[in-house]
Amino acid sequence: MTVVSVDKDVEALSLTVVAEFDADVKRVWRIWEDPRQLERWWGPPTVPATFETHDFTPGGKASYYMTTPDGTKARGWWQFTAVNAPDHLEFDYGFADDQGARMDHQGAAHATVKLEPIGARTRMTMSTTFESEEQLQKVSEMGMEEGLRQGIGQIDALLAEPANA
Structure with missing residues (x-):
């Protein structure tokens, strides 16, 4: 697992x-850096992501949508606050409206991703902090924990392919 x-x-x-x-x-860094690879695991298998923009630089922005089985598109945004290849990434993120604009009234979260070698393998630690207990509860109710498990569960197959796939 x-x-x-x-x-x-x-x-x-x-x-x-x-x-x-x-x-x-x-x-492992490439699965964050390359939006086509990111699309293959960001979100559970039944709710794939499509990145419309992905400016992977400090201050850069990403916009994406996730498509549910019934065709509904849930949009989100990222703003990169630190990009230190190949082992440290930070970004603020949140929900977006149908035009891709930030929905600040829903709050933002901050993610920190650290990659560290453990022999020939890599440990990825992704920590997200939220603005309030209510916001944390809301994303938990939306299934964020299980969604992350399922999404990250797709990475092994992606990593087994050539890095430029």
């Missing part, structure tokens, strides 16, 4: 996912 642990800490307003992969840090 790729996902080693999922820890929700209500006091710290955080959700942390730890996963391990049979690939080196630089290869």
